[in-house]
Amino acid sequence: MTDTTHRAPHPGRRAFLAGAAVAGLGAAGLLGAPAARAASLPRLPGEISRRADQRTAAGTRYDAVQVDISGDRAWLMVPQGLRLDEPVGLAWFYHGAGSDHGALLDGFGYESRQLMDRGLVCICQDAGGNGYAGPYAMSAQAAGWRYVSSLADVGANFLRATSGGGALAAEVLGAGLVPDVVGLYFVNAIWDVRRSYDLGGRAEIGPAYGYSTATVDRTNPARHPASAWAGDRIRIVHTTGLDLVTPPQVHAIPFYERARQRGADVTIRTHDLGHTTPPFVGNEVPIYFTRWFRAWQADRSRG
Template identity: 80%
Template sequence: MTDTTHGGPHPSRRTFLAGAATAGLGIAGLLTAPPASAAALPRLPGEISRRSNLSTGTGTRYDAVEVDIEGDRAWLTVPRGLDLDEPVALAWFYHGSGSDHGALLNGFGYEARQLVDRGTVSICQDAGGNGYAGPYAMAAQAAGWRYVSSLADVGANFLRATSGGGALAAEVLGAGLIPDIVGLYFVNALWDVRRSWDTGGRVELSSAYGGSTAAVDRTNPARHPASAWAGDRIRIVHTTGTDLVTPPQHHGIAFYERARQQGADVSIRTHGLGHTTPSFVGHEVPLYFKRWFLAWQAERA
């Protein structure tokens, strides 16, 4: 089977930082846990703060580091024991409107810790959510990719979005803005930004796009035809009740109907909690990432 993932050439292998003495694990971390203990992560470029030697519920050690990436802040969780000069798996978390990059340690924390147990690095930037897929968010996303790909050999990218962060995550996938995207897990999330604009969406929309409908249309994920999602793996979660922020018929369901036409693995699951994230998401995310990775890896064999 041919490789149907989006994106450009795989980045060259890079040394993470001098003195990063860690045991090899690499991209196999999606299948096996990293060592129980390992050397501390060296100081990162742009580092602002750090929570060192944290532990997941199963005892996997990791570091959480806050960094400045060309003016946009981000948190990263990095399992101890990874050799970041070998291909690693990277999960991108896109928070909702009104939140910030701290969501990686809070609302997304349970998912991120489970990914730590599987040897996966996670990142959450301020870029999404309030920025949607506007000019600032797009620039911050590009800067984020430059940053992580200069530090590590990123062999596979996973996307996890909620609420307003869905606009940026879906655009990253649909437009192929980073290479080797394995899949997107999309919860109560925004897909058709122009629809939200036209129906009086959240006030942050106007500032995110400079009050310009042309700017909205340039990066609205809903503009992409079915062929843009060819070969993609997407899990869409939406409510069967009322969601005034991202009404499913205009976002989750509409995205599903478009993407499933040519997607490799596009599925949907519902809940009755409105715009609240259901608890099953925390359990599904690592399972879907592993499932998608195995399928993606088989395609490339």
């Protein structure tokens, strides 16, 4: 395996929070202590179902709530005892094609529970994956941001994407669709949607874009210049073997080469499992969130 790191100066983006709020986020989100037991989360707008009073391996109690957000379903995992009227961190999970928002509880479950141990709220929408960065996925993402920001004072965002969900996550970061992203963790994921479409992916990708290459191009993350990734923190994981879904020479490698030109902390790590997520990812995700959050917090303190 290789692990290559490139760092560039951070350009100093617009601060989203006042210094006191950032400090509060640090105290609440990075100590790693389980949240104190409290009453379950009140009923949420659009709530469909919930799994109340769950517990992580570290002992953090949380509620998992399934909601309808403007016609798009999502699961949210919220640590009990977290004050939503104070700055909180939000982890966005973007599932692959053929999956759905339930991935937050299952495939992403090990990672999401560790992030809740660090005080984050986690969310996974149906948007993305099957929708890539097409019109429906973009609309659902915008609705998702409106929804969570109406419920909580979201002070920092963290993105975790896999496979087809990479297109939406990368577009969210590259186009600045949500503020204050501390980093993107990108695993075996799609970046250049147009090339995948042209290289035989029409049947899989076409429906999300109405089979229109102009629509594909409009929100293709690969259209962004290096400057779009200025100051960003990105971890790219890809295989050295065969990956017919997201070939690294089309997605991971060119994304890395583009982003590292201006990114603040852009790294790449390889594995030999094809399109399968390697086991090290589950342990790296909380480590990288913590690392990036501290760097992001330091930037705000200086700015």
